[in-house]
Amino acid sequence: MTAIVEPTAPEGFEPTYCPSWCDKDHLQDFAEGATVEQAREHLIGGPGAVLPELRNIVGEQILRPGGGVWNLTTTQDTALDKATVGIATINLEVHDVFENRFQHNGVTLHLTVGDALELIAGLTHQVNKLLQA
Numbered sequence: 001m002t003a004i005v006e007p008t009a010p011e012g013f014e015p016t017y018c019p020s021w022c023d024k025d026h027l028q029d030f031a032e033g034a035t036v037e038q039a040r041e042h043l044i045g046g047p048g049a050v051l052p053e054l055r056n057i058v059g060e061q062i063l064r065p066g067g068g069v070w071n072l073t074t075t076q077d078t079a080l081d082k083a084t085v086g087i088a089t090i091n092l093e094v095h096d097v098f099e100n101r102f103q104h105n106g107v108t109l110h111l112t113v114g115d116a117l118e119l120i121a122g123l124t125h126q127v128n129k130l131l132q133a
Helices: 024-032 036-038 115-131
Strands: 040-052 062-064 069-076 089-095 106-111
Touching: 040 106, 089 115, 106 115
Parallel strands: none
Antiparallel strands: 040 069, 069 089, 089 106
């Protein structure tokens, strides 16, 4: 007979405050090999996409190779002393086309709510300009 052993975390591991948007099972994350710091982080996954290849419709030239990706997540750190809750950030992760599985170019922007609203306004403005053309 096999006994099922429930994962145990260090004393005081569980965050005392978990925002309503957090969809993470902190204890399960720790049991699957995350560090204490990683497992205590609040997280919600968001949308993402793989960018398709863009070609010139006349000459069939590749204007943008396909395979680049973008992904959004929201995270918030919880300090180990449980007295400090870090600032929540919306993280925009962008990666270029993967040349091979070991090399990629990418960047992650950690945006505050205000930063994200400014980005939304800027993107909306640019899209509206293109749609008016």
